[in-house]
Amino acid sequence: MTVYTDASRKSVLAAFKGRDHEVGYMYDVRDASGQSFGSFYEDAGASFLRRTWQVRQPGTMKLTGRERSRAVAFVRFVWEFVPYLEYVPFIWPYSFKYTESGKPLMTVTKKLGLHTRYVLEILAPDIDRRLAIAHTLALDALEVD
Numbered sequence: 001m002t003v004y005t006d007a008s009r010k011s012v013l014a015a016f017k018g019r020d021h022e023v024g025y026m027y028d029v030r031d032a033s034g035q036s037f038g039s040f041y042e043d044a045g046a047s048f049l050r051r052t053w054q055v056r057q058p059g060t061m062k063l064t065g066r067e068r069s070r071a072v073a074f075v076r077f078v079w080e081f082v083p084y085l086e087y088v089p090f091i092w093p094y095s096f097k098y099t100e101s102g103k104p105l106m107t108v109t110k111k112l113g114l115h116t117r118y119v120l121e122i123l124a125p126d127i128d129r130r131l132a133i134a135h136t137l138a139l140d141a142l143e144v145d
Contacts, residue, residue: 001141003134014130016040016138029134038131040138049077055098055106055135060126063105065098065135096139108136116140 005011012032018025026041038057046052046066050073055063067073072094079085098106105124111117120136122129 001134001137003130003137014134016134027138029131031130037128038134040131040135042142049073051076051096053096053098053135053139055131057128057131061100061105061124063098063100063127065096065106065108068095068097106132108139110139 001017002015003013005013014029014031014037016027016029018027020026021041026039028036029038029040030036036058038055040053040055043052043054043064050067050070052067053065055061055065057063067076072092075092076094093110093112095107095109097104098108105122106127107119107121107123109119109121111119118136118140120132122132
């Protein structure tokens with residue numbers, strides 16, 4: 001997936017692509033010149049009932065993002081296995097809280113509604129904004145709704 005700086009699609013903000021990783025995919029995030037500046041992956045072992053993501057920013061951040069609400073996480077989990085619900089969008093809001101050593105550093109919240117809207121809150125000044133934006137877009141593309 002390529003993320004552009006504006007609708008003209010002339011400047012690339014970031015791009016990410018998946019590669020095989022343990023029990024799923026690791027997504028490498030690169031800048032316009034192809035240089036990697038971060039990665040993320042779903043932590044399959046920790047994601048059984050509550051989705052958990054690992055976001056890595058080399059040399060600085062190692063964030064763990066987990067769904068805040070156990071109840072919403074459980075409903076989303078069940079939603080995946082009910083026949084024909086894959087055709088019905090999951091419009092209920094959900095949120096991920098990202099921490100490092102227990103300290104909250106970022107949140108991503110899907111808002112209630114028929115149109116997909118997210119609020120990205122970056123609480124630490126040294127988180128690369130491009131990595132945070134790319135990961136938020138990946139949540140939209142990769143999370144089951």
